[in-house]
Amino acid sequence: MLIYILRKRLTALSRWGRLKNWLEFHIFLCTWGTIMVLFHTSFKFGGIISVGFWTLAVVWLSGFIGRYLYIQIPRTIEDRIMTLNEVIELKNKNIELLSTKYHISISDISRKEISKIRLRLLAENFSKKEIRKAVRLALNEKILEGRIKRLEQMLKIFHYWHIAHVPLTALMIFILIIHVSVVLFFGYKWIF
Numbered sequence: 738m739l740i741y742i743l744r745k746r747l748t749a750l751s752r753w754g755r756l757k758n759w760l761e762f763h764i765f766l767c768t769w770g771t772i773m774v775l776f777h778t779s780f781k782f783g784g785i786i787s788v789g790f791w792t793l794a795v796v797w798l799s800g801f802i803g804r805y806l807y808i809q810i811p812r813t814i815e816d817r818i819m820t821l822n823e824v825i826e827l828k829n830k831n832i833e834l835l836s837t838k839y840h841i842s843i844s845d846i847s848r849k850e851i852s853k854i855r856l857r858l859l860a861e862n863f864s865k866k867e868i869r870k871a872v873r874l875a876l877n878e879k880i881l882e883g884r885i886k887r888l889e890q891m892l893k894i895f896h897y898w899h900i901a902h903v904p905l906t907a908l909m910i911f912i913l914i915i916h917v918s919v920v921l922f923f924g925y926k927w928i929f
């Protein structure tokens with residue numbers, strides 16, 4: 738969890754793989770961590786420490802909402818959030834490529850029309866690889882259109898989502914420190 742935060746914030750670590758992959762790793766570790774904690778509780782959720790457990794559960798669940806919002810926001814190859822102008826520029830580039838190279842206009846792009854487009858490109862002797870590329874581009878175009886419409890709204894919701902996810906994590910760590918301190922104070926020792 739901490740590595741993700743460091744990778745995201747420190748420019749010195751910007752060469753350490755794509756942020757997107759670190760986020761996947763964050764999700765993987767946090768999910769396994771939550772399962773381990775669940776076993777650690779022996780499925781008993783009483784006492785003050787249960788606040789810590791439920792905080793963890795809420796953070797974990799809220800992660801899925803965050804993940805959904807995260808993928809709605811277009812990013813550059815370096816995982817920086819794109820500005821509205823950049824997204825529009827990308828969209829225009831895609832439209833131009835679709836119309837000049839594949840003779841596809843945006844009005845043609847609908848799920849129903851895709852199979853017709855595929856057949857036409859096949860008749861025009863495009864290779865299968867090229868057809869796949871054109872179809873992916875056309876479908877991305879539709880997705881991008883929706884994302885542009887919702888971009889501002891999604892950015893706002895994502896911002897508010899951080900307000901829930903991050904302080905709850907801090908609260909969870911705070912309760913965890915108290916929990917471990919109390920346990921050590923009452924004489925628990927490392928098992929080996």
Ligand code: HEM
Nearest residue numbers: 738742745764767771793796797800801803804807903906
């Ligand atoms: C239960 C354990 C978890 C903890 C303690 C935790 C903690 C955090 C923290 C502290 C951040 C802030 C990073 C930052 O703003 O720099 C973060 C970001 C994030 N987490 Fe988690 N997380 C957990 C689980 C999950 C899960 C299960 C998911 C997805 C299914 C998830 C998805 C995300 C996403 C999408 C971000 C935002 C990334 C960004 O803005 O760059 N998290 N998490």
